[in-house]
Amino acid sequence: MRSIVIIGGGIAGAATALAAAKAGLSPVVFEAHPASGEDIGAFLTLAPNGFAALRELGVADAVAAAAFPMTELSVLARTGEVVASRPTSDSFTLRRAELCRVLQTEAIGRGIPLHHGKRLVTVREDEDGVTAEFADGESVRGDLLVGADGLRSAVRGLLDDSVVPRYAGQRVFYGHTAKAAPSEPGRMVMVRGSSVAFGYTVSPARETYWFGRTHGDELSPAEMAAPGWRDHLVELLRDDATPAAEIVAATAEPLLVTNTWDLPAVPRWRTGRVVLVGDAAHAASPATGQGASMAVEDAIVLAKALRDTANPLEVYERLRRPRAEANVAASARMTAGATDTVPRVGSARRPADGAVERMLAWDAVLED
The missing domain is CATH 3.50.50.60 (FAD/NAD(P)-binding domain)
Incomplete structure (x- = not known):
């Protein structure tokens, strides 16, 4: 062949x-x-x-x-406390x-x-x-x-x-903002939030890339394309003492919204x-x-x-x-x-x- x-x-x-x-x-x-x-x-x-x-x-x-x-992976509790951290390589x-x-x-x-x-x-x-x-x-x-x-x-x-x-049971949201999160470049931060599994990292150009995963029913194409998802996520993240809500609030819409499969x-x-x-x-x-x-x-x-x-x-x-x-x-x-x-x-x-x-x-x- x-x-x-x-x-x-x-x-x-x-x-x-x-x-x-x-x-x-x-x-x-x-x-x-x-x-x-x-x-x-x-x-x-x-x-x-x-x-x-x-x-x-x-x-x-x-x-x-x-x-x-x-270069580093850290985990934040919903209180904002760092509960785990380790170096990474070749990522x-x-x-x-x-x-x-x-x-x-x-x-x-x-x-x-x-x-x-x-x-x-x-x-x-x-x-x-x-x-x-x-x-x-x-x-x-x-x-x-x-x-x-x-x-x-x-x-x-x-x-x-x-x-x-x-359908695997979660919606995933991706966003990007020119506003740097409180983190050093190259550090991936995973947030153990109360209702959103959230992660973010900061690039050397001080831009923040993030994702959020929430449980829920499968979204239709029209629902995924609808405005308002940023505010929805901010509301879900607001009660946690982490930077997540502020990062999402600083992100311009539209967000990328997908179903997990x-x-x-x-x-x-x-x-x-x-x-x-x-x-x-x-x-x-x-x-x-x-x-x-x-x-x-x-x-x-x-x-x-x-x-x-x-x-x-x-x-x-x-x-x-x-x-x-x-x-x-x-x-x-x-x-x-x-x-x-x-x-x-x-x-x-x-x-x-x-x-x-x-x-x-x-x-x-x-x-x-």
Whole structure:
């Protein structure tokens, strides 16, 4: 399998293209959106395992240049008291769209074709290859098709249309303000609030990025787009003696408002010539902060399996499914829990014997 058709040009798709090219394969990326940067409001903190994976792809420096390092994690009680603090390393904060932009730029710079405005309609697979057909009437043929098209994956729907994303029970709000919160740059502060799970960090430019998670019913698109969410959050945060209410009050509307979704089980990750990566296979709610990192790990393991093994899709699923599904389950537990549950910023749980490190190390050979 040398020619790789990748559906989806986001983090998972761009990382998969970079990994496939590094493995000596020929990837081509097709993205449904007409331009990059769709999720312009959200930011993420890339955990150490994700940054280590990007280092294996040779793009860690480019990502770090677009981000700022997180050097400390602190936890505040609702009284404002610091109840926990620890240093962090190899963690970086940036906008989700900026990470996507960097990975796409790196892919294009390495000669990987990336086509926008290509919405998948159907996939036809036979013993000699796989064909993707798009809404504009064009088609492309390859040896393998990778579904990297996210939570509502068209590729996954073609494999098994019974898998439906599940509302995980929380709304998430993202905001940004030029007013600096009372914190040093590079410090991630998690707030154990009375009714909102809140986190914020300050950039070197003294801008504050924040998120808030609240329990509630699923919001309709019209409700998410409605004004007034800032005042709603301020009211929820007002009784806590933390900077959270002031940070939200200083943020211009509209806020980015989203529902949390996950995929508790995806029975079918692959066929003979089609395979899923990233959120298309194992979307988790954002509580663990591991979505981007899991996607980059998928990319490396799939590329190495294609490079090293006779049964690459079987090997990829065997290695990735347990770790990815453990993250989905952990994130679901945190999302369902009380608002004082604090996301653990850092590496996803890893076996003590270093199996994950060997799985991701580019020079370590995978076996069937």
